[in-house]
Amino acid sequence: MTKLLAALAWAFVLFASPALAQDPPATPQRIALWANGAPGFESRKAIPEQAESYWLKPVNDPSITYYPARPGRETGAAVLIMPGGAHEFLVINSEGNDVARWFNERGVAAFVLRYRLFRGKDSPYSFDNARQDAERAVRTIRARAAEWKLDTRRIGVIGFSAGGELARVTLLSAPVAAPGRGDAIDKLSARPDFGVLVFPGPLHREEKITANSPPLLMVATNDDACCSQPILDLLTAYRAAGASSELHMYAAGGHAFNFGETTPMLSLRNWPPRITDWMTDRGLLTRWPPEQPRR
Numbered sequence: 001m002t003k004l005l006a007a008l009a010w011a012f013v014l015f016a017s018p019a020l021a022q023d024p025p026a027t028p029q030r031i032a033l034w035a036n037g038a039p040g041f042e043s044r045k046a047i048p049e050q051a052e053s054y055w056l057k058p059v060n061d062p063s064i065t066y067y068p069a070r071p072g073r074e075t076g077a078a079v080l081i082m083p084g085g086a087h088e089f090l091v092i093n094s095e096g097n098d099v100a101r102w103f104n105e106r107g108v109a110a111f112v113l114r115y116r117l118f119r120g121k122d123s124p125y126s127f128d129n130a131r132q133d134a135e136r137a138v139r140t141i142r143a144r145a146a147e148w149k150l151d152t153r154r155i156g157v158i159g160f161s162a163g164g165e166l167a168r169v170t171l172l173s174a175p176v177a178a179p180g181r182g183d184a185i186d187k188l189s190a191r192p193d194f195g196v197l198v199f200p201g202p203l204h205r206e207e208k209i210t211a212n213s214p215p216l217l218m219v220a221t222n223d224d225a226c227c228s229q230p231i232l233d234l235l236t237a238y239r240a241a242g243a244s245s246e247l248h249m250y251a252a253g254g255h256a257f258n259f260g261e262t263t264p265m266l267s268l269r270n271w272p273p274r275i276t277d278w279m280t281d282r283g284l285l286t287r288w289p290p291e292q293p294r295r
Contacts, residue, residue, distance in 0.1 A: 026068040039180035057089035062133040067100035075107035076151035076288020084161030087119040135190035156194035164200025215244040
């Protein structure tokens with residue numbers, strides 16, 4: 001109860017203080033997951049990406065783009081964002097960079113993952129290569145948590161559509177073998193501490209869901225023929241295991257409503273605050289570093 005009250009108090013400070021809102025956002029920083037390119041595919045590192053209004057492809061040098069929490073609002077929580085795009089491209093803005101800035105305003109450090117796309121034209125990659133990128137990203141955030149002033153016990157993932165599939169396997173499936181010989185980063189845990197799945201697709205791998213599985217928040221629409229069933233299946237599995245899960249199934253709105261920026265549905269335009277509520281209730285938005293008791 002004390003932890004929850006602390007989270008509620010800090011959440012009030014985050015959203016009620018006009019002074020904090022005046023600090024400018026920090027500049028994002030792109031960080032390669034491997035210095036010499038993805039192991040086994042180093043020769044492809046320099047192949048350029050192409051970007052249009054909302055998508056980006058191909059990805060041959062996997063990376064994370066770090067968006068620090070707004071100065072003065074830091075909670076120590078971090079989220080790795082996995083954009084969708086059917087594993088053919090990345091919806092890099094509305095399911096990536098814009099989402100990162102939304103989290104930043106709420107005191108959460110955000111990292112946008114550029115992962116390899118196994119369904120891209122002439123792609124040499126597999127789904128397991130994308131999994132390696134996601135797992136390496138989680139480990140990299142853990143490895144540099146002290147530098148970025150993050151709590152290593154509050155590193156989560158959020159994924160949209162195909163990115164939701166990738167987030168799901170990162171949360172719930174055994175890690176794939178580290179490519180090459182590995183290094184010190186690969187010795188760290190790749191398991192996120194919590195997850196948010198936004199209309200995730202059906203692709204997944206073998207899962208072992210227990211009472212200790214990471215807490216899940218899930219959202220989709222009932223008329224999404226592709227991606228409403230996966231979260232119902234996960235809810236059933238989580239309930240059977242006694243694990244913590246929360247599901248919001250909206251009546252209509254189809255696929256790819258993202259953070260409600262273009263949908264005509266009022267309920268979907270107003271769904272993102274459910275993330276703030278859920279994270280607050282989980283104690284994920286408490287002040288970081290914790291204030292020391294006065295002597």
